[in-house]
Structures are given as C-alpha cells and as structure tokens.
Amino acid sequence: MEKVEMTTSYLLIQRAWTTDTSKYVCSPSNGDPMTINVHTLNGELPAGMEFSAWP
Numbered sequence: 001m002e003k004v005e006m007t008t009s010y011l012l013i014q015r016a017w018t019t020d021t022s023k024y025v026c027s028p029s030n031g032d033p034m035t036i037n038v039h040t041l042n043g044e045l046p047a048g049m050e051f052s053a054w055p
Helices: none
Strands: 022-026 034-038
Touching: none
Parallel strands: none
Antiparallel strands: 022 034
16 A cells, blocks of 8 residues: 555634635645635534545
8 A cells, every 4th residue: 555645734713603604725835725615604503514635
C-alpha cells in the first residue's frame, strides 16, 4: 500500500449565526487551497451532511 501525505484542517465557529453561512478557504503553505461551503441552521436538525475529500 502506498503511503500518502495528508494535511488536515479544522474550522471551528463558536456561537454560529445564520450570517456565518459562507464559503471558507483553507490555504495551507504546503498545498493547494480548498474551499468549503458552510451552511448554518437556525434551530433545525440537519437531514444530512456532506463531506468531500481529495485523495
């Protein structure tokens, strides 16, 4: 099995508001930038969550 380097990044928004819904970009010094879409809900339970990862 081939060993692959991987960078992990975390986004923490404490006390999130619906106005925090946006695109966020992670720009590591050792890799290409990646964009995620964050959706904040107001008192609702999410029906599902989507994650994407690049190998």
